[in-house]
Amino acid sequence: MTLPTDPTAADWFAVAREHLRDAEQLAMGHSWRNAYGLAGAAAECALKGRIMQHLGLNRWPTRQERRDLYSHGLVDLAKLAGLKPTLEAAVLNAEVVGLAWLVAKDFVINHRYPTQSAFPIKLGRDMVHAVGRDGLLEWLITGKT
């Protein structure tokens, strides 16, 4: 699935779920760098859908209109989606989704590019688990785990 030119929140969520499915497939094949990148992208897409809902947007703004929305930074996107206080509470209450967010928030999109050093397996594994098994993606989309 590709994202339409004028994506709705539902479109972002659909792409997010697809990215997670692909990330989990890649993780099963131990392709950790790519699994990490897609799991992070899944969280990013979910947050962009939540931003649309939070701000009551019926179309995704252009880069000229809202430069701040064109970010891969999950922390910045969570703030724009109005989720920071809830996430903070989940972390302080040591909820599974809170711990998952601590792991996911460090997502660096540029990790997807090959480097001289091997990609840290546990970084990839933890990212995929945080977004998938630990329920972060569903929490970001639905507010429930």
Add this chain to the structure above:
Amino acid sequence: MADNGQDMTIDETKQAAGQAILELTDRFGFDALAAGWLYDRPTDTWRYLLVTQMLRSEGPRWIYDRLLRIFQRYHLPDGVSPLDIFVIDEATEMAAFGKPLFAVDQDRTIPGMRMFVTQPITVNEFVVTDGFVAFLRRVPVELRKNHRNPARRFDKTIQKLAA
């Protein structure tokens, strides 16, 4: 402090908070290779970065699970949330701290933080942010091979905390 016309300041509260976090993590054997506040100018946000070889050996979930247990027992300084703390790998360190990383002498970072501007450039595959970093510690790269991975000791002290 100013650099290239850009304001580069960190108030005493934030300095003290950074130092307190470092001391707290040291007390539990985290033994960060580098630590400091990173200011991101475009978003006007501060991040507290801890550099450790444990990210590679144990993974972020293992680390955050233990850090969270510390922060639940011993509260973080006022104004600092666990969400402000970022654990990074040595391989990512240069991306976060930028080029000045190589010029920093650990002994001169405390007291009185050493501050360096970071510029929006790409180093290897990473984008370095526009802002600055205020170091609390940075073990020079050439001395790191003498540093044992602290994972076992860190884990042991956390287990004692739970007991």
